Amino acid sequence: MIRYNKLxxxxxxxxxxxxxxxxxxxxxxxxxxxxxxxxxxxxxIAEGTALHFxxxxxxxxGGDVTLAxxxxxxxxxxxxxxxxxGANTAGLFTITGVPGKLYTLxxxxxVDISGGTGTMDVTGFTDNSLGTMPLAGTExxxxxxxxAIGGTQAAGTYSNTYTVTVNYQ
Numbered sequence: 001m002i003r004y005n006k007l008x009x010x011x012x013x014x015x016x017x018x019x020x021x022x023x024x025x026x027x028x029x030x031x032x033x034x035x036x037x038x039x040x041x042x043x044x045i046a047e048g049t050a051l052h053f054x055x056x057x058x059x060x061x062g063g064d065v066t067l068a069x070x071x072x073x074x075x076x077x078x079x080x081x082x083x084x085x086g087a088n089t090a091g092l093f094t095i096t097g098v099p100g101k102l103y104t105l106x107x108x109x110x111v112d113i114s115g116g117t118g119t120m121d122v123t124g125f126t127d128n129s130l131g132t133m134p135l136a137g138t139e140x141x142x143x144x145x146x147x148a149i150g151g152t153q154a155a156g157t158y159s160n161t162y163t164v165t166v167n168y169q
Contacts, residue, residue, distance in 0.1 A: 043097040045166045048140070051122075053147045055086025062151035069128040069142040080149050091143035095166050097133045102169040105129055107143075108162050116156025121148040125162075 054073065056065050063078025071090045073082050097103060107125035122145045129141035143164070 040098045040101070040168070041096075043095060043103060043166045043168060045093055045095045045164060047091065047093055047164075049089050049092035051091035051143055051145060051162075052087065052089045054088030055083035056147065056149060057081035057083055058149040058151060058153055060151045062149055062153070064146050064148050066124070066146045067144045069126055069144040071142070071144075076146060078149075078151075092140060093143065093164060094138060094140050095129075095133075096138050097166075097168065099133050099135045099137045101133050102131060103129075103133060103166055104131075104169055106165040106167070107145075111160055111162040113147075113158040113160040115158035116154035118150065118154055120150065120153065120158055122146070122162070123148065 051067065053065055053067050058081060059079035061079050063080025064076045065073055065080045065082060066076045067073050067088060067090060069090050071088065073088050075082060095103070105127055107127075109123065111122040112119045113122055124146040125143060126145070127141050127143045130139060133139060
């Protein structure tokens with residue numbers, strides 16, 4: 001009889017355990033989920049007007065001329081000289097992209113422009129962009145920079161190209 005009771009208790013415990021697992025399994029729920037993605041139009045950028053510092057001169061010590069995005073020029077170091085009558089223009093660019101999206105612009109740290117018998121450095125690029133694409137999906141903005149003129153800079157026309165990159169944030 002003791003064996004029978006032990007067997008009965010063991011069978012009851014097994015049945016109870018099985019019913020707990022069955023209850024847990026029958027309480028499970030299933031849900032369907034979705035996954036989506038939106039591919040957006042890549043941004044584009046095009047130069048409309050070249051960055052042009054105009055006519056400049058320099059004394060023996062050399063100096064810097066800064067061209068602001070608004071087009072104004074100023075001597076920012078040394079004994080550089082702004083010569084009147086030389087056509088100076090801030091760079092002009094047009095970008096297109098998805099309205100309302102944030103973006104960043106990347107300029108080179110330094111661009112060497114060459115001509116005459118040497119080179120000059122263009123640094124400190126600045127711009128007046130909005131940083132967010134307007135509702136029209138197109139924005140025009142200007143670019144300025146600083147030109148470092150050496151004290152022994154040879155007369156001549158100096159030029160080179162530079163890269164501006166625009167990316168969504």
